[in-house]
Every structure is written in C-alpha cells, then in structure tokens.
Amino acid sequence: MSYHTKTVSRRELFVILYPYRTLPQHEKSITLKDQKKNGKEQPWKEKKIASLDYAELLHILEFNKASRVQQCGTVLDFNVDHEGYLTLAHAWFCKSRLCQICNWRRAMKHSGQTKKIVAEVIRRKPKARWLFLTLTVKNVYDGEELNQNLSEMARGFRKMVQYKKVAKNMIGFMRASEVTVNPKDHSYNQHLHVLLCVESTYFKNQDNYIKQNEWTQFWQKAMKLDYTPVVNVQAIKPKNGEKSDIASAVDETAKYPVKSTDYMTDDRDRNLQVVKDLEEGLRQKRLISYGGLLKEVHKELHMDEVDDEEADLIHTDEDEAEEVAYSIVAIWNWQKKKYLIH
Structure with a gap:
C-alpha cells in the first residue's frame, strides 16, 4: 500500500465531495459528506445528535460520564483516496453502552x-x-x-x-x-x-x-x-x-x-x-x-x-483506502449542529 499526501484547496475539496454543486463564494467551510462506494452515506450527523441527547439525559441524572459522552466523536480525521472516498483514520469515542455513535460503530x-x-x-x-x-x-x-x-x-x-x-x-x-x-x-x-x-x-x-x-x-x-x-x-x-x-x-x-x-x-x-x-x-x-x-x-x-x-x-469493516491521496479533519459545529471540514 502506498501513501501520497497533498494539500488541496477548499474549492478542490468541495468539487471532490460534491461534484454537481457549486461552492458559494461566502461559504467558509464544507459540510462533511462520507459516502461509500455503494452510494450509502454514513449518518455521522444523526448519530452525533442522538449521542448529545443521550449525554443531556446523563447530565440530568448526574452520571459522571455525561461530559465524556458529549465529547464523543467531536473530531473525525479521515484519509481520502483519489476517488474522494473517506476512511476514518483517527477519532475518540466514549464507548458508553447507549451512545448511538459507538453502538453504530x-x-x-x-x-x-x-x-x-x-x-x-x-x-x-x-x-x-x-x-x-x-x-x-x-x-x-x-x-x-x-x-x-x-x-x-x-x-x-x-x-x-x-x-x-x-x-x-x-x-x-x-x-x-x-x-x-x-x-x-x-x-x-x-x-x-x-x-x-x-x-x-x-x-x-x-x-x-x-x-x-x-x-x-x-x-x-x-x-x-x-x-x-x-x-x-x-x-x-x-x-x-x-x-x-x-x-x-x-x-x-x-x-x-x-x-x-x-x-x-x-x-x-x-x-x-x-x-x-x-x-x-x-x-x-x-x-x-x-x-x-x-x-x-x-x-x-x-x-x-x-x-x-x-x-x-475506528477501524470497522469499511473499505480501506488502497492509496491515500490526502487527509481531512471534520469537527462538530455546536451552533450549526453538523460536521464541518475547515
């Protein structure tokens, strides 16, 4: 397996992830889109929102792990191949039994x-x-x-x-x-x-x-x-x-x-x-x-x-990138309630 990395501009990355859309001039960041070769898009946003709802309940119940669950999957580091497909490379997961991100993984x-x-x-x-x-x-x-x-x-x-x-x-x-x-x-x-x-x-x-x-x-x-x-x-x-x-x-x-x-x-x-x-x-x-x-x-x-x-x-049964073209980092935006690639 060979690895080649390069730096891509925000506009180049947008074209790779969203080939049929035009990047607005005012847009400062790109929404994460993790679509697999079978056409299925990974539900990162939905799982994170569910995890935060669960963390809120834990906080009310005064469980010590509430803050740990809240931070689950906040930063996602992906490897990207030459076709634009993403493979998760690094992340931190809380591993709580009821966390929807962790259960999904x-x-x-x-x-x-x-x-x-x-x-x-x-x-x-x-x-x-x-x-x-x-x-x-x-x-x-x-x-x-x-x-x-x-x-x-x-x-x-x-x-x-x-x-x-x-x-x-x-x-x-x-x-x-x-x-x-x-x-x-x-x-x-x-x-x-x-x-x-x-x-x-x-x-x-x-x-x-x-x-x-x-x-x-x-x-x-x-x-x-x-x-x-x-x-x-x-x-x-x-x-x-x-x-x-x-x-x-x-x-x-x-x-x-x-x-x-x-x-x-x-x-x-x-x-x-x-x-x-x-x-x-x-x-x-x-x-x-x-x-x-x-x-x-x-x-x-x-x-x-x-x-x-x-x-x-981190490493499930997803298709691993045979050749890494570059890496991207997606961070959860608490105000917009979605992952953004900065």
Whole structure:
C-alpha cells in the first residue's frame, strides 16, 4: 500500500465531495459528506445528535460520564483516496453502552467480523447447517432486575448448549443480547439472538433434530423457569442457489443491543427513567460472545472483542483506502449542529 499526501484547496475539496454543486463564494467551510462506494452515506450527523441527547439525559441524572459522552466523536480525521472516498483514520469515542455513535460503530464492526468468521467456518465445514435461535424470558420493570436477568440468561445459555442432544450437534455459535422497552407498560424485554452452526446430520433423524418445543423445554430447564418461555428457531435456508445465505441473521445479531427510540421519546421523565434503568441493567455485561469453532476462528483471525471497553471502533469493516491521496479533519459545529471540514 502506498501513501501520497497533498494539500488541496477548499474549492478542490468541495468539487471532490460534491461534484454537481457549486461552492458559494461566502461559504467558509464544507459540510462533511462520507459516502461509500455503494452510494450509502454514513449518518455521522444523526448519530452525533442522538449521542448529545443521550449525554443531556446523563447530565440530568448526574452520571459522571455525561461530559465524556458529549465529547464523543467531536473530531473525525479521515484519509481520502483519489476517488474522494473517506476512511476514518483517527477519532475518540466514549464507548458508553447507549451512545448511538459507538453502538453504530460496534454494529458495523461486529457484522463485518461475524461475516468473516462465518465465511471461514463454511470453508472448513461446507456441509454444516445454520440456525437462528431467539430465546426470551418474562419482562422486568427496573434496572436491577434487568441486570440480574441478563446474567442469568448468559449462564442459562451456557448450560443449555451443554445438554447432550444440543452438544452433539453443535459446531459453534455467536450469541448477542438485546433489550427492548415495552411502550405500554414500560417493562424491559430481554432476549438472546443466537446464530448456530450445526452438523449436517442435525436434520437427518429424530435422534439429532431438535424440534421447536424441545428447544423451549431445554431453555425452560436451563433457566429453571416456572412458566413456558417464548422460543423461536428457524433454519437458514439456501437462497438464490447459494449454499447458504446468513447475511440477514448476521445483521440481526449484530444490531444495536438497545434502540435509541426506546429512550428518546417525547416524554422526558420517561426517558430519564429508561436511561437510568438501562445503565444499571447493562452495567458490566458482556452482550456478545462466540463458542465452539466460531470462537476458535475469531481467535485465529486475531479479532478484538467488540464488546470490550478497549475495542477499536475506528477501524470497522469499511473499505480501506488502497492509496491515500490526502487527509481531512471534520469537527462538530455546536451552533450549526453538523460536521464541518475547515
């Protein structure tokens, strides 16, 4: 990879980023536009505004990290290739669990990592089959219960995959936790999304195949529940003639653990309570984990843990610039509420 840098004028940069517009003579700075080769524009502005709304709630709740969240992603340093495409090179992220900038970056990185892991597992185990499993328990009503339930679900899942009928079919898995807020009774629903890789013999006979009601019984037993939980399992079937299409399942497991719409509503008092509960509920929780062959491949590929506080959220699975033409710096403008390239 070769690197060549040069200085470009404000007008030259504007032509690269906005080829069909004319730069007004009075304009002193350029609004950031980070558009990828697939035509999708990265939502830096929207994520930053959501992060600031979250920081304001933290400030009212007197969380010490409020100012840290407020400064998240304030300065973005990009490398630019000869076609004008941007790749993030340097930035500072707060890594708070509910920060929308950080969750967006985590989701991209998690999705990219999992797709690479799955591709390698398919290469090694071409006849393996894939399942998408969703495990739930009853809703809870405060942060303490949420924290406890998430811990119990993680333990219950570890116990369930050790059951004889599950273990003998299992090649590996990727598990992710998600929490949603019920808008009617304001309760919290916790569930696990699990991408399972199983032996091809799983579907061959009743000794190996696990029916929907069996998965439910296994989960109920592992969690020691006195009620029948909601469990859903789906086989990931071939699509368009391909051996297996698991992109949608990967995206489902890689999405944000909590939706911003769950704590960014028109009800400020309710928003404050939800943030307080979620901060308590998600505290010190590992929301993403791998097992079996998927865990081995994750380690062999030297991937960092997306869920860790030390995770690199700068380098996701975005296309890296093959040849850097120059660099630009975008800074958040607090008055105009957008990123400007100066």
